[in-house]
Amino acid sequence: MECNKQVQVVDDEQQVVSCHLKSASFDEIQQRRSANYKPNIWQYDFLQSLPTIYDGVEYKLRAENLKENVKDIFVEAKDQLAKLELIDIIRKLGLGDVFAEETHKALQTVVSSMKNNKNGEEEELYMTALRFKLLRLHGYDVSQDVFNAVSITKCSDIKGLLELFEASYLAFEGETILDEAKAFSMEALRNVYPTLDLNLAKEVAHALELPMHWRVQWFDVKWRITMYETYNKNIDKRFLELAKLNFNAVQAILQKDLREISRWWRDLRIMEGLNFTRDRLAESFLCSVGLTYEPQYSCFRKCLTKITTMILIIDDVYDVYGSIEELEQFTEAVDRWDSSKTQDLPECMKTCFQALYDITNEIASDIQELNGWQVQALLHMRKAVLCLHK
Missing domain, CATH: 1.10.600.10 (Farnesyl Diphosphate Synthase)
Incomplete structure (x- = not known):
């Protein structure tokens, strides 16, 4: 240079x-x-x-018909647990926004029922944890004290432990009951995992790998559809068909x-x-x-x-x-x-x-x-x- x-x-x-x-x-x-x-x-x-073939008119019409049919299931769900399980399935299948109004009304009914139960009667862990999880996910003010009415450490119900584990990840800072629930449920699920049938084993492994609250919801929908279709023979087929149409x-x-x-x-x-x-x-x-x-x-x-x-x-x-x-x-x-x-x-x-x-x-x-x-x-x-x- x-x-x-x-x-x-x-x-x-x-x-x-x-x-x-x-x-x-x-x-x-x-x-x-x-x-x-x-x-x-x-x-x-x-x-x-x-x-983008699924934006065609025929798919939209079929989806609309299925939506009306599924709305009837909300009417048929009379007791609190049935409502909660319905809301949970709908959310997991990516249909939460489709049935936002119906979900809101159902949760309002659940909240009213909780207020009426002032005696603090002991409940099953499964329902308590599922209700807590869904109410917090939808922005309702629900206290960790609801678990005081449940004998957490004596529970051996796998579905209850799984819901407790998922609910514990919705804890706020300083909520020691939920912190303890997380540690207990995680250890219990890991210990019982080798004895589970294939369906529950996959659910537990999926949760332990990454809890639902930490997952990107939309990217989990396809896995959920496959799980319900393959292992849950009791699910209403209308749910699955609508979930597939909506997903596509x-x-x-x-x-x-x-x-x-x-x-x-x-x-x-x-x-x-x-x-x-x-x-x-x-x-x-x-x-x-x-x-x-x-x-x-x-x-x-x-x-x-x-x-x-x-x-x-x-x-x-x-x-x-x-x-x-x-x-x-x-x-x-x-x-x-x-x-x-x-x-x-x-x-x-x-x-x-x-x-x-x-x-x-x-x-x-x-x-x-x-x-x-x-x-x-x-x-x-x-x-x-x-x-x-x-």
């Missing part, structure tokens, strides 16, 4: 030599780091080819969302200049599905996917690509929300800031289209971006 040397004599013993480098860009001089990320495995053509119909909507967001990602073309960062659109979309899979929340899933992809990119800009000086300048641009502050940055960092700027405005526009309050949405989006950035 050529240089023109200018020598300045400071004193008899010291010389300062400065070099003016000819026509070399910063990126050519500085060796950029690499995280060696694996390439994206979800190709655009594959995502666009995902089928929701999957069709999710696949449609993924096709649309992948087209948006391709048209954005941001990855063409960012070879150091992660290209993880499909994975980001799956995260949004984990938070809310319900069909009516397509806009939320798409917006969250956009945000997540940008978080990954900006994270790599900071952790992998930028120098301290560049990152300080990039941070100032974000804090001031001013693209002019990026003029001296490398092109890829300019592209990153502009994408962040455009996507934030794009999401605010989507919110305006749904709710009609653009200015507030944009202000809140900018505040959210600043919080994530810091």
